[in-house]
Amino acid sequence: MSTQSPISIPEPEPLATDPSGTVPPQGDRDDGQPAPEGIVPTALAPMVGRRRERLAVSDVLRNPEVRLLVLTGPGGVGKTRLAWSVVEGLRDSFRDGVSFVDLSPISRSDLVLSTIAGGLGVRHSANVPLMDAINATIRARQMLLVVDNFEHVADAALLLTDLLMANPELTILATSRSVLSVYGEHVYPVPPMSVPTLPDDAQAGTPLTKLLLTSDAVQLFVRRASAVRADFQLTNDNARDVANICRLLDGLPLAIELAAARIGILSPKMLVQRLRRRLPLLDDGPRDVPDRLRTMRNAISWSYDLLDPDEQAVFRRISIFANTWTLADAVRVVADLNGDGSADEFDTLDLVASLVDKTLVRQVDTDTESPHFGMLQLLREFGFEQLDESGEREELERRHAYYMFEIAEAAGPELIGPNQIVWLERLAAMHPDLQTAFNWAMAHDPPELALGLAAGLWRFGYTRGHIREGREWIESALRRAPARTALRATALNGAGILANMERNLDDARVLHDEALEIATEIDDSRLRGVAHIGLGDCAGTRREFDEATHHYDQAERIFRALGDQRNIAAVMTNVGNLLWSQDKPAEAVETNERARILYTNAGDRRGIAWSATNIGRIAAQQQDYQRAVPNLEQALQYYDQLGDRGGYAEALEGIAQVAIGMGDFARAASLLAAADGLREAVNHPIAPIDRDPYETMIATLRHELGDAFTSIWETDRALGFDEVKVLSSEILRDDPAPANTSPRLARQAAINTLIKELGISEREIEVLSLVAAGKTDKDIADELFIGVRTVQSHVANLLTKLEVNARSAAVARALRAGIIT
Template sequence: KHQLLVLDNFEQVVDAAKDIAELLRACPRLQVLATSRTPLRVRGEKELPVPPLALPPLDPLQVSGGLTGETLSQYAAVELFIQRARDVKPDFTVTNETAPAIAEICCRLDGLPLAIELAASRIKLLSPQALLNRLGHRLEMLKGGARDLPLRQQTLRNTIDWSFDLLDENARVLFRRLSVFVGGWTYDMAEAVVNADGQLGIDLYDELESLVNNSLTQSREVNGELRFSLLATIREYAHDKLHDSGEGEHIHRAHAAYCLTLVEQAEPELVGPNQAGWLDRLELEYGNIRAALDWCKTRDLERGLRISGALYRFWEMHSHIREGREWLETFATLSTGVTLSRAKVLNAAGAMADYTGDYASAQAYFEVALAVFELHGDRRRMAAALNNLAMALSFQMQFDEARKWLEQGQALKRELGDPWSIANGLDNLGRIAMFQHDYERGRQYVAEALEMFRSI
């Protein structure tokens, strides 16, 4: 006779796994189905991870028929939300107007069933959009589950507490420190940030494996490298723990230092043959970079200046123009003085203003940046600022003045022997010539620039 033994929440008695192994050896026709937040680690065990519920894409263009009540109901997370909302509000329906908010609620809650159920119970008093607006602090919002549920399932925080309490102290330390990452991390990144001073005193590999096994950390392969992440709700919980521990300042500083090293390493590669790979790398880590910039606003302005200044070409090439300008102007405004790092940010802010058609602001930024570069004798950056200032003037129809600054910049570039910058300047001289209807001269400049670009 074949029999199935179902064991729920086995993580609470995981030390009894050896008894299950003995039972299976004694009963060849017995099968055991165990739900657990951590593997049993017995021979013959087959792990079947239970993923979050399927989520809709937030881009309406990725959903056949757009984001409507009908199209959203095919996704398990939304279907659960609708069911639980109707439990407290029987006439609840999803309209074309509320569909985007409901989709975003489910995505913000990572497709976690308990989180979705707790959120849906608020529909009795809140519209979907009002509920979405209050999800900035998920853990405080998501409570008040059914009284007949176990206490651990009545609030989202209690549920995560249940898993957190299973960890040993070393894993708890690692868990809270990893919350500094936004959008994921690799093993090497964790080693560089959470153990930056080399005094963590734990086996990082073992404790990271423990977090994965306890379903608190997820892992997936990206570009041939294993990448780890925390669901947003889990990260919020862990970050609260980091704040309470008093380690937040130290870990955030290490995280910002890592991001600075990354962007400054990438910066020179964005104008060469490795450009595509580095752009992809920066895009992959953009969540971390944003978090570092946000922390630097109030904790480390100089580091924020250097990070934002190094990101100029990335923002330009990956169409983050408006966001890039906001970051650059934020740090330029918050900081003072005539430092090179601030001048570099002003120069980049001018370029972003140029791209958005704000040529007067661009000119003002470039003029201040040029003066500081001259003060420091930084000829390479002087050449770049001269080029940028010239183009801002040309867009304001001041062609003769623009050509004067460009030619001055070209002389500097040739002294420095920078072929990419020389080619860029030639291209800009060609543009100005064509703006003035001197097409033959413009063609000559552009042809020379093209030849140089091809040789780089």
């Protein structure tokens, strides 16, 4: 029985390394020849990165309770190179040194013991069993034995436990693409190199190179590329492409080296374009490595060929999934069916577990209860090639598409009920697979398959910011499925709501009109009611209040007859907006309060957040901050849980109104800027009902802040979501009070504490205030009677202390924090 113990790894620490110099081999082998007896091969250059992994493996090997450690991982992840690097730092920890044995030249398990004996320099005669001779040679030694490339002779793994039992001071470090499944084995899965997380909204001029060089993968690419082309450097112009290369290659060292070798003839941008299909490009490795590591395809094929036929079948079929998947997903899509049409769940579980042990499939961390699994993209591409060659692709694509249709169909009602957060997370994880399935369905019959996928997912698109995609899916599927059915009416209503979200009111009205016609023809009351809500929204947005009221009345009558409490709440929320538009705030609040009760009974958190946002914003406009703040807090909490960035932006605008009322103009500007960035990212423009109060807030802030408003706006439109949450929570924690109250001493005390913590001097505050006023360095020097270079030194210190990269960002952060006004 195996006692595998996965090792817990700390988070990676940034490395400050020089990206120039000799290229270190980072894949699994340095050359194709076995090392001399027992000698650990010497690398041609220092290892790039891997500090976290080196420290973790070294710590484990120093633990006397760990005597067999296996470094596992897919081909090209750098197991061998990591082992060499670790051994270099551990020689003094083993009295009798380190011996190295490479098993790659052999192909049979019965040759393992003699190969180990050769590596240890054991001399024996035919009269003495080989194991006895080995034990006699090393029994008195306190040593580390490194056994490289064990995966293809894993049947001989019991020999390692025999050696350990006979030699109490022996420690073994093995590398293998699969676990060995022997007693006492401790497993360290070697991860791919850390890849950069580069913000999509990084502003022009942001020094991306410093950020990217904290990534091991980028460091390796730069070193290998500069060895191929001496003038290659990481610059702001090519940084994003280099980051994309490393991400597209999953951080696999061998793949990164093979890609960087192309830099002599391809720019980073050209490499990114060609890596849409990865394997054909990664096919020209060094001559002095084994054939299995000269191309990425060979590296993967070596592992694939070691699988038995059932494992190969599951591996190639699983490549049909574009993203992560659960065991239940695998059973439904890839398992062989029994005679009764069912699939054997336990067989699939065993085969997936075996692929995990062989590092071809990996378990992925998620917040969901069910374990999720995935494949590196290079492995998936190889698997998909095998699926094509096997002739199974068409059948697997069909199974996959129909399974995604079932998921979408089940999602519709769940997205307005108590399980909506779970389902939103599930659909987000499945989004790439849903996209793949929809594209397949659009090219195959029946046409209702694509329409059902699109119709079941429009609420997901609405909530998660895929509004344009959701609408395009429905409208393209509608063109293929003209039959006037309930499915078509459902899809038309969904498309109408999404069109309204984009403020395309004419399109929305046409879509809801046809839905109403079909629902009337087929006598579907619920669909008629939904169409009336949509038409009421269109009319209300156009300020056609009588028509809007007519449609809402019709909808409410229908849903009351059906006893549909959740949709009655939807009608009420829209009526509340209509009353707000008509300058009837008290009635609007009361209507939204009643709607919130019904949403709460239905477990619809998005509905609750919608009502709370409306109540909070109306209260903020009336300077009723005691009512505004708790409602906006609830809205933000629920929108965050739902991943609804558009809704979050609406609530932020309500908090900005509170901040303006409290005289906190700088942070109000920050919130509106951040909200604008969120709206743009998810294509969620401001509703006409909100336009006038929004423009009033902007005008007030421009008046109060002057030129500083522009600095704040430009900087804070790109705030990260976590920063936005911190900013809004700070404002909500302050005691709400009207603008004409006395200054809040607690706020000023917090500002003073922050200034002290940052170490900002009074002179630096003076300089920063003048920078905010638009003064040049010479103007500041003249006004403060100091030199221009002294001004520049103060500015440089401020950028460091405020952790920003530009003067405008420094001004914006100082204004937000109250350091300057």
